[in-house]
Structure formats: C-alpha cells, structure tokens
Amino acid sequence: MEKLFISRDSLKKLLDRLARNLNLVAPVKDPEGIIMFGPVADAGQVLLEYQNSTLPPKSFFFPQTERLFKFSYGQEGMALEDMCGSDKRVLFGVHPCDLKSILSLDPVFAGAYKDPYYINKRENSAIIGLACSNPSPGCFCATFGFGPDDGEGSDIMLTPSGKGFDADVLTDKGQEIVASYKDLFEKAGDSPRIAGETRLTVKKLDLTGIKELLDGNFELEYWNQVFEKCLGCGICTYVCPTCHCFDIYDSSKGGCDGERYRSWDSCMFTHFTMMAGGHNPRPSKKERVRNRFMHKLKYHIDRYGLAGCVGCGRCVKSCPVNIDIRRIISDLGEVSRNGQL
Amino acid sequence: MREIARDLLESGQVNLVIGYGRGTGILRTTPVFIRKPSDAGQLVYNPLCGNNLVKYLLDQRNKEGRAAVCVKGCDSRAVNRLIQDRQIDREKVYIIGLPCGGILDPDRVEGAVDPGEEIKETVISGEGYDLITAAGKYSFTMAGAGSEKCSTCQNHNPVVYDVMAGDPSDTPDIKDDGFDDVRKIEEMTVEQKSAYWDRQFSRCLRCYACRNSCTACSCRECVFDQVNTGWVSRSSNLSENTAFHLIRAFHVAGRCVDCGECERVCPVGIPLRVLNRKILMDLKDLFNTATPGLTPDGERVLGQFSADDPEEFM
Incomplete structure (x- = not known):
C-alpha cells in the first residue's frame, strides 16, 4: 500500500x-x-x-x-x-x-x-x-x-x-x-x-448472543411487539445499502418485441412472497418484519459470513414509524439474556 | 391521556389503545399499541408526535372489539372521512382527542439538541415550545422549527372525539388558507413547472410510503400492485413515477384530509402535499366546500350525486 x-x-x-x-x-x-x-x-x-x-x-x-x-x-x-x-x-x-x-x-x-x-x-x-x-x-x-x-x-x-x-x-x-x-x-x-x-x-452496539438466539428461534414472541406499527412500505429496504432483492418483468408495447428488465423489490411488500397459486408464506406484517431483521442479523452471515447491516443509519432516519434496528438489536440482546424483554 | 387509556382498558370499553410512545432519541416518537391497562404508562404526547395514527384503524376493520385511537386536529379529519367511506364503524372506534399547538419538524430540530436525550417535559412557550431534558432547556418556535403543514392549520383541536385529553389548544386556527404554496408553483411557467416536478419525481423510489401512510388509501388491492394488468409498470423512471403520483393525487381527490403524512414520510423529500393541496384548492374554488372530514356528515364532493348538479362540463 x-x-x-x-x-x-x-x-x-x-x-x-x-x-x-x-x-x-x-x-x-x-x-x-x-x-x-x-x-x-x-x-x-x-x-x-x-x-x-x-x-x-x-x-x-x-x-x-x-x-x-x-x-x-x-x-x-x-x-x-x-x-x-x-x-x-x-x-x-x-x-x-x-x-x-x-x-x-x-x-x-x-x-x-x-x-x-x-x-x-x-x-x-x-x-x-x-x-x-x-x-x-x-x-x-x-x-x-x-x-x-x-x-x-x-x-x-x-x-x-x-x-x-x-x-x-x-x-x-x-x-x-x-x-x-x-x-x-x-x-x-x-x-x-x-x-x-x-x-x-460512533456507537458500538452489543451483538452478543443475537445470532445464536435467531439461529435457535425462528418464532419469537418478541416480533409480536414490533410488527404492528410497520406500514409495509419499502423505505427501509430501498435506502439500505445491502438490500438487494429484485423481481424480473417483461414489458412489451404490443407487437412482437419488448424488453426484459429487473426492478428492486422489497420483502416488506405484501406481494413479495405471493405464489402463483395465491398462497403467501409471509401473510402478515409480522413475518415480513421478522424476515428483514433475520436477513440483516442472521441469513446474510449464514450465507456469506458477512454482516447484512453496516450501521449506516439510513433506515433509522427514514422509517416513518421509528422501527429502529438499533432498538431491535438491543431488544434481541435482552431477549437472548433473559428470555424476554 | 394515560389515565383515560387505563380506564378504557380496565373497564373493557376498548381492547386496544393506539397512541404515541417514546421513540429512539429525542427527535422521534413511535406508534404504540396498548392492550393491558398496566402498559398505559408507555403513552407520551409531545410536539414530535407527527404520525397520523388513524391509518392503523384500517388494520382493525375486521377485528373484534373496539379500538381507541389518539388523534390531533388534522388526524381527526381522517376519522370522519373513513366513517363517511364506511371504512370504519363509528361504534367500533373510541377517539381520544389531543390538543395541538403544532408539530415540530425533526429535521429542523436536529442539530440543536443532542438526539440521545429524552424529553422530560414540554412547556408551551410563546409561539413555540420549550423541551426540558436532563441537560437543560431547548426552545423552539413554530416559525423556526415547526412542520410546514402547521402554518396553515385549521384545526388545532380534533373535530371529532369521544374524550379530550387535556385542555383544548388556544392556538388560533387559520380560517382562510391562502394556499400560498400552491400559488407559488402556479406562478411558474409551464416549462418551470415541468422541470420542477420532473426533478421531484425522478427522485421517487416507489417505496409507496406515501400510499401506505395515507388514510385515504384504503383499497384492498392497490392498482399499483396489480403488475400483471399493465396499468403501470414496476420500473422506476420519470414517466412511471409521474404516472404514479398523478394517479394517486387524483384518486385521493375529495378524500385527502390534508394531514401531510405523505410529505412527512417521503424519504427523498418530494413535496407531495402541495400536489394534493392543488386539488383541494380547486375543490374549494369550484364547489365551495370545506376540507374533507371537517364535519362528520360533510358533503363528499366527488362521492355523491345531486340532480341539481349543473354538469357544465358535459
């Protein structure tokens, strides 16, 4: 260097x-x-x-x-x-x-x-x-x-x-x-x-025990306390520097030609996991909110050994209902220590 | 407010109280859903309670029991509108009215206060507020740090409520809204207007926060989620974004209560409220009507039929 x-x-x-x-x-x-x-x-x-x-x-x-x-x-x-x-x-x-x-x-x-x-x-x-x-x-x-x-x-x-x-x-x-x-x-x-x-x-939050907690608990009573205020908009995922979900569409203005494009999608949207047959495995805001934080704090680490969150604070600032990943991290830490909030 | 909530839950009059709770840091409050009388202490009310909580009543539509909701003046118009639209049943909601002297804009307060602090007490002072924290007193005037929407506020107290929490606000209501914000844009040339809105809409992320926070957006399935119909594509570009915002503005015409949530929640600062206020201003000019939701049985400009309608455009 x-x-x-x-x-x-x-x-x-x-x-x-x-x-x-x-x-x-x-x-x-x-x-x-x-x-x-x-x-x-x-x-x-x-x-x-x-x-x-x-x-x-x-x-x-x-x-x-x-x-x-x-x-x-x-x-x-x-x-x-x-x-x-x-x-x-x-x-x-x-x-x-x-x-x-x-x-x-x-x-x-x-x-x-x-x-x-x-x-x-x-x-x-x-x-x-x-x-x-x-x-x-x-x-x-x-x-x-x-x-x-x-x-x-x-x-x-x-x-x-x-x-x-x-x-x-x-x-x-x-x-x-x-x-x-x-x-x-x-x-x-x-x-x-x-x-x-x-x-x-710059703040350093304590992540101790959170990954282990989420590894062992897909269902947590805690999520019931978080999801209800979520509006189901895509702000947190769209301002997030690591969110990367997309969907693929074909568009044609008629005739025999057109183009295929992809566009950002958001796991906070109702339709994100909608199946062709009409079944939605994440039917309510609870499953969707849980998924976002599981992705940030567990799935990305499982898959790539890298944190899914980089602490930029954009979702913290932009969420209209103050769902704050810093609060989620400290709450989950509490749950991992005491079994509840 | 806490006492009212506790009494309502204890007596079984409601099984849920939707209110504001302490957020993370001084700049924010957060919606809370109180179901146990012992949790009523979580409720707070201060000049940073910006959210319109009436939106959450739509989630309670098909649930058992009665829900109480805390509303400020502007929010309360949405309650009336939703009742008029038969979206909510008046018998199933209990309205806790909150007096309001105006809401502070977190972006305009940020920088003046250490965001890690907590509000211990709020004192109404002159044309603004003193926020008392452990570190001392911070004074803000509505002119300097207030939300833009509050400068044209016509209801500092709720227009519909079952009980008022506290004494009504004596801040004078604005009787004749001059729609200065709209006129400022109307004065632009066509080219200037086009350039202005192109710049705004090209920033749009299509996160749909404006729609999802809007009390007038109560469709079971939004047209913008019907990707397969081809009405509007999922691609985000100036043309599609413009279509989205204009269709939405027209769709909520006559139902928008001017609560300003769309503009508050927008992460990229698109001045959406002025778009809706242009329509509101025209409705007032053309039909001599009040802001939607101002009265429980108010006329619905675009939602009623009258044989006397001159229909001069037909």
Whole structure:
C-alpha cells in the first residue's frame, strides 16, 4: 500500500479531470437539500464533507430498474439483444459503511452465481473512499467491526489530514488513477488524521448472543411487539445499502418485441412472497418484519459470513414509524439474556 | 391521556389503545399499541408526535372489539372521512382527542439538541415550545422549527372525539388558507413547472410510503400492485413515477384530509402535499366546500350525486 497526500486544491483538480476524462459519480446536494450520488460535470458540485447520503451508491452497481435485454420475434425466429455493459467510471466520496456494503453485495452477485450486469459495472468502476469526519448521530458502524476511517473496499481511501487528505492507494485500480494524475499527489506528511477522532464518537452496539438466539428461534414472541406499527412500505429496504432483492418483468408495447428488465423489490411488500397459486408464506406484517431483521442479523452471515447491516443509519432516519434496528438489536440482546424483554 | 387509556382498558370499553410512545432519541416518537391497562404508562404526547395514527384503524376493520385511537386536529379529519367511506364503524372506534399547538419538524430540530436525550417535559412557550431534558432547556418556535403543514392549520383541536385529553389548544386556527404554496408553483411557467416536478419525481423510489401512510388509501388491492394488468409498470423512471403520483393525487381527490403524512414520510423529500393541496384548492374554488372530514356528515364532493348538479362540463 502506498501512502500519499493530496491537497484540497489538487483534489478539486483531480475531480475536474476525472469528470472530463471518465464518468465521475459523487455525492451532490440537490436544490431540495437531498444528498444523493449522481454524475457530476466538475468538482464544484462535489461534497467533500457530508453526513450519509439519503440513498446509498448501490444503484450504480445494482440500478433500481435495469434493462437486461431486448427481444423481438420475426420470421427468423426469436432475436435477443444483450443490454449488458457499462462505461468506465469513478465513484468518489464513498463512506466506509457504503464501501462495506458493496463488499457485502459482491458474494450475492459475483459469488456462486455470476451476475454479468453487476460484475461488469463493478469491474468498470474505481472507488475513491472518503473517511467520515462527521458521522451522524444515527450511525453505528463500529458495531460491525469497522469505523468511519476504514478504507476496505476502496481503491483509494482519502482521510482528512492537515490541509488536505491522506490518500492510501489500496489496489491496482487505485495505482492506475494515481499514475495518470501523479502531478497532483505528494508524499504523505505526518499531520494527524482527523477521522481518527471521529471513530470514538460512533456507537458500538452489543451483538452478543443475537445470532445464536435467531439461529435457535425462528418464532419469537418478541416480533409480536414490533410488527404492528410497520406500514409495509419499502423505505427501509430501498435506502439500505445491502438490500438487494429484485423481481424480473417483461414489458412489451404490443407487437412482437419488448424488453426484459429487473426492478428492486422489497420483502416488506405484501406481494413479495405471493405464489402463483395465491398462497403467501409471509401473510402478515409480522413475518415480513421478522424476515428483514433475520436477513440483516442472521441469513446474510449464514450465507456469506458477512454482516447484512453496516450501521449506516439510513433506515433509522427514514422509517416513518421509528422501527429502529438499533432498538431491535438491543431488544434481541435482552431477549437472548433473559428470555424476554 | 394515560389515565383515560387505563380506564378504557380496565373497564373493557376498548381492547386496544393506539397512541404515541417514546421513540429512539429525542427527535422521534413511535406508534404504540396498548392492550393491558398496566402498559398505559408507555403513552407520551409531545410536539414530535407527527404520525397520523388513524391509518392503523384500517388494520382493525375486521377485528373484534373496539379500538381507541389518539388523534390531533388534522388526524381527526381522517376519522370522519373513513366513517363517511364506511371504512370504519363509528361504534367500533373510541377517539381520544389531543390538543395541538403544532408539530415540530425533526429535521429542523436536529442539530440543536443532542438526539440521545429524552424529553422530560414540554412547556408551551410563546409561539413555540420549550423541551426540558436532563441537560437543560431547548426552545423552539413554530416559525423556526415547526412542520410546514402547521402554518396553515385549521384545526388545532380534533373535530371529532369521544374524550379530550387535556385542555383544548388556544392556538388560533387559520380560517382562510391562502394556499400560498400552491400559488407559488402556479406562478411558474409551464416549462418551470415541468422541470420542477420532473426533478421531484425522478427522485421517487416507489417505496409507496406515501400510499401506505395515507388514510385515504384504503383499497384492498392497490392498482399499483396489480403488475400483471399493465396499468403501470414496476420500473422506476420519470414517466412511471409521474404516472404514479398523478394517479394517486387524483384518486385521493375529495378524500385527502390534508394531514401531510405523505410529505412527512417521503424519504427523498418530494413535496407531495402541495400536489394534493392543488386539488383541494380547486375543490374549494369550484364547489365551495370545506376540507374533507371537517364535519362528520360533510358533503363528499366527488362521492355523491345531486340532480341539481349543473354538469357544465358535459
């Protein structure tokens, strides 16, 4: 790993040049004050310090709606046109929780089952991480064994330091960027890294006993105390950086052609597990709410050995009825210790 | 409120009280479902009780017994609307009225208070509130930190209730809503309006929180869940998102009580309320009607037939 430094001015130059030469995606604030990752034309719009974006950057690897292929039927039979492919791009300013979430998605889409759409975007993207210098009160990334300055998952990790940023070059992709713009980087100095202090402010929740509790108890009286207020909307799953469920549809405007696309789906929706025959194995909000937390705290760990939650706090902030995964974690801890709340 | 809830449950008048409970942190409260008299102490009421709990009455529609629900003025209009729509039976609900001097917007309070703190007491003070916590007193004015919707509030006290918890609010109701928010958008050129709404709707996630929190959305199966019919596709893009929001706005026309839940719950800040208020404003202009749900037997502009209707558009 190479340790470099980039001044604020140089970073702006870097962003300008990246935007000119490649596709640059970075956190920006729209006129309504909503922070989202989006394509940017120059450094001017890019936020260099922000509390977590309203939506995570996952849609740049797994878009909410993604066209898979076109089909047409003529005298020659069925013809298919593949729509897989993406331009080279740089994702800038990704916080450690979102970096971790991409690592959590990798085994889903690029593990035993290879998803070419995801893999293509992943391979064509370089990620410049940005340490979180002002974590929001809802953040609890420390719970999952990392902190607001953890660079794993990035190609280059920036951490505020002195009058600029320390830049840890972590991968070959990162090296390529540095090599292309080496005039902008300098040798790392010894100014202390600012994000080192913020690590202390992020909450660390106790996960002791929760996985074991859920392993042994599919049915828990506790869920009866949680589900009733759920409105059954998809906010928590759609703002979640690790949720990855989708459904596949064909659409045709008549005639002999059309296209197949996939769109995010949510386990909180009534129809999510609806079977063709009309049976729904998760008939009420109780089963659906339970599934979401089982997925975050158990199933993802069972399948991939990775946490299904990265503590970004987005669902905490956005849930309209205050179903708070931090509360669920502390409650389940209590249940595992005392058998009840 | 706690005493009322305890008495109702103890005497068996109701088997459920739906109210507000302590949320996680000072900025939030959370809906609670109280079934045991001894749990009534969980109920809280403070200026961060934003949710309209009337939506939950729809879940109780086909259940045994009577449910009590805590309502603020704006929420109470939804009770009337649901009764008028025969969605709920007046005999099966017990309404605990809550006086309200306005609700604080958590986004506008955040930053001023340590979110880990808890409200010990709320004091109405001048044009706002003092929130007393263990760390001290935090003062907020409605003008500085209030919810946008409260600036046009026409019912600081419920319009329908079985019992009031506390003295009625003496905050003056707004009698003539100027619909400034709607007019601001109406003043835009067609191109500006189009660009404005395109920007809003392109952010939409189609999470359906606006629909699921809406008391006017009481369909057993929503048209937007009928994917196989082809009315609207599941793909999220500007065209489909626009169709979703416009169809929804028209569908709740004359039934929207302007409680503002759709806008409150939207995770990406789409100003949905102004869309519904445009229709509300037109209904008032065209039919000289009150906000839906204002009275128990109020007219239903788009839900009744009159032989005298001029039908000038036919």
